[in-house]
Amino acid sequence: MPVATQTFFDHRPESVKAARDFTTRTLRDWGLDDTGDIRLVVSELATNALSHGSERHRGFLVRLEAQTDGVRLEVHDSRDALQPLPDPAEPDPAAETGRGLVIAAALAARWGVTPRQPSGKIVWSHFPTALPATPVQVSQEVRTC
Structure with missing residues (x-):
């Protein structure tokens, strides 16, 4: 270990579900079944992306x-x-959006934002969990975003 895998998703609303499904499959392949918090955070961060x-x-x-x-x-x-790097802000209680980073900050043990070269950013989060000794690496699709 460590093992990493990644997938590129097109700019389409359906990609949020696809990112959630990719995350679920990967974590299950690694022997993790309780993936709710990670699934929710990937959904929020994919929506923000x-x-x-x-x-x-x-x-x-x-x-x-x-x-x-x-x-x-x-x-x-x-x-x-x-653009300025995002920061979780207290959303308007009546607003239907604006809670993604607040959710990520609440569910992850650590999180942050890093500028990405040549453009964009990486929003990351860390979830402490006991992984099996040897997670299986799943296939990955490599494309640039």
Whole structure:
């Protein structure tokens, strides 16, 4: 260990479900069945990547890494425009959006945002969990976002 796998997703609303499904399959292949928190966070971060972080002609990448102390989830986006790095803010109680990073911060043991070169950012989160001694590596699709 560590083992990592990643998949690129197109800029389409259906990609959020596909990212969740990819995450579930990967974690189950690694011997983890209780994946609810990680699934919820990947869903929120993928939604944010589509809404705020990816141009229409570009998608986003989800990367999972089995680490000795848990699972690291990364969502890479590709927006060219210089924007401030996101920060979880207290959403308006009446708003229907704006809770993604608040949820990620609440469910992950650690999380952060890193600028990505040549453009975009990586929003990552870490979930402590006991992984089996030898997770099985699943196939990966490598494309740039």
